[in-house]
Amino acid sequence: DVFQQIERVEERLGAYITLTKEFAFKQAEEAENRLIKKEGITPLTGIPLAIKDNICTEGVKTTCASKILYNFIPPYDATVIKHLKNAGSIMVGKTNMDEFAMGSSTENSAIKITHNPWDLERVPGGSSGGSAVAVAADECVGALGSDTGGSIRQPASFCGVVGLKPTYGLVSRFGLIAFASSLDQIGPLTKDVRDAAILLSVIAGHDERDSTSALIEGKDYTQHLDLEIKGCRIGIVKEIQGEELDKDVQKVIAKTINTLCDLGAEIVEISLPHLEYAVAVYYIIAPAEASSNLARYDGVKYGFRDKTAKNLIEMYCQTRSLGFGSEVKRRIMLGTYALSAGYYEAYYKKASQVRTLIKQDFMQTFEKCDFILTPVTPTPAFKIGEKVDDPLQMYLSDIFTIPINLAGLPAISLPGGFSQDGLPIGLQIIGPHFSEVNLLQTAYQIE
Ligand code: GLN
Numbered sequence: 001d002v003f004q005q006i007e008r009v010e011e012r013l014g015a016y017i018t019l020t021k022e023f024a025f026k027q028a029e030e031a032e033n034r035l036i037k038k039e040g041i042t043p044l045t046g047i048p049l050a051i052k053d054n055i056c057t058e059g060v061k062t063t064c065a066s067k068i069l070y071n072f073i074p075p076y077d078a079t080v081i082k083h084l085k086n087a088g089s090i091m092v093g094k095t096n097m098d099e100f101a102m103g104s105s106t107e108n109s110a111i112k113i114t115h116n117p118w119d120l121e122r123v124p125g126g127s128s129g130g131s132a133v134a135v136a137a138d139e140c141v142g143a144l145g146s147d148t149g150g151s152i153r154q155p156a157s158f159c160g161v162v163g164l165k166p167t168y169g170l171v172s173r174f175g176l177i178a179f180a181s182s183l184d185q186i187g188p189l190t191k192d193v194r195d196a197a198i199l200l201s202v203i204a205g206h207d208e209r210d211s212t213s214a215l216i217e218g219k220d221y222t223q224h225l226d227l228e229i230k231g232c233r234i235g236i237v238k239e240i241q242g243e244e245l246d247k248d249v250q251k252v253i254a255k256t257i258n259t260l261c262d263l264g265a266e267i268v269e270i271s272l273p274h275l276e277y278a279v280a281v282y283y284i285i286a287p288a289e290a291s292s293n294l295a296r297y298d299g300v301k302y303g304f305r306d307k308t309a310k311n312l313i314e315m316y317c318q319t320r321s322l323g324f325g326s327e328v329k330r331r332i333m334l335g336t337y338a339l340s341a342g343y344y345e346a347y348y349k350k351a352s353q354v355r356t357l358i359k360q361d362f363m364q365t366f367e368k369c370d371f372i373l374t375p376v377t378p379t380p381a382f383k384i385g386e387k388v389d390d391p392l393q394m395y396l397s398d399i400f401t402i403p404i405n406l407a408g409l410p411a412i413s414l415p416g417g418f419s420q421d422g423l424p425i426g427l428q429i430i431g432p433h434f435s436e437v438n439l440l441q442t443a444y445q446i447e
Helices: 002-013 021-037 079-086 129-136 153-159 193-203 247-262 275-296 312-323 326-339 345-365 391-396 402-407 436-446
Strands: 016-019 048-052 090-095 142-147 162-165 185-190 233-237 266-270 371-375 411-418 424-430
Touching: 002 016, 002 090, 016 129, 021 090, 048 129, 079 193, 090 129, 129 142, 129 153, 129 185, 142 162, 142 193, 153 162, 153 411, 153 424, 162 193, 162 436, 185 193, 193 411, 193 436, 247 266, 247 371, 247 411, 247 424, 247 436, 275 326, 275 345, 275 391, 275 402, 326 345, 345 402, 371 436, 411 436, 424 436
Parallel strands: 048 090, 048 142, 233 266, 233 371
Antiparallel strands: 016 090, 142 185, 162 185, 162 411, 371 424, 411 424
16 A cells, blocks of 8 residues: 555655654545445545645644744644545645745655666656655655646646646635635646546535635546547647757657647647746746745744743744745845835846736747647656756746746647657646646547
């Protein structure tokens, strides 16, 4: 079973921050009762799942892989957790991540690093690295992650699993510890597309406790999986072909284009002229929102508190300087700067305007094609330590995933092939807002 597998591999991989074995056994008993009574059985009943450690779980530590929340036990469940409980699934544990989901390699965790199961010297991607590894190494059947700029899709790609970032507003963010509220979405990481569709069917849907939740009810996202995609128009982005792309990544994309043609899809070249500004825009907007969201960690209400301080101001300062790691501090400083009087117009306002242009690029493109195919990342998984001293290089590894969050679109990352050294390479398929049923269908047909 899953816990035996965890015992075998977890020491080498480090996917989990907290294992919830007792909890899981209790849930397994409940699931068994449902099966015996033949009551309340869903496709997730009895299925062991892993949860990223920034999703609140009642009575179970939720740390965001940060020292500042090292002892935080939420008194409530996130809406997605409620849905999973109602479906009768089993929570195996909480997974490692970059601190507050800021990063692309899980190396920013204050707790430990996580290793890529395909090559232990390489990163699993991030920030949902623990969830991707847990799925890839059979330490669970499926997992939840969160995606602000690629944090589900990039680790899925590096670990050879499926990761779906739903349309902004489709899945409730209630109980997801906020990083950048206008970009964050929870989504599934699974072995295959069907499992992703099953998980999405359980977690999607309107929630009055999230003011940005769409007025849309969840549905059965597996309904169209088996239908063929003949005649479907797939866009290939003019701006991201050629030189900068790793050769192996190029080959996988070319192979996929062939597969699509065999399936009767039509390939169209499209242009996204503002794509090149996406990373720059993201690194204004995400830190700006983060600096505001993270203001609440002051040592008063919850989490870590520096006890040596002599007065209140000193307590705030020490708590935050000892509690946050360096990447989080970098983002808070970037964000407060971009929002400060005199700079707001030049940075935050400008970035919001360019964000609108990026969104419009996509909207116009979706008049010419149904879905867009791109790589997930420019290269396969990189070595542990390779980019830690160069934040800009780390940021650039998200150039294909970040624009999707800025535009609020759904996108799926699925295994496309392997590099010459046997590392998984992912494909990204992007769809219009709320196109998940057909997006999953397209992915399933390619898979
Ligand atoms: N890697 C990006 C960042 O560091 C995206 C992270 C995410 O999606 N949570 O912000």
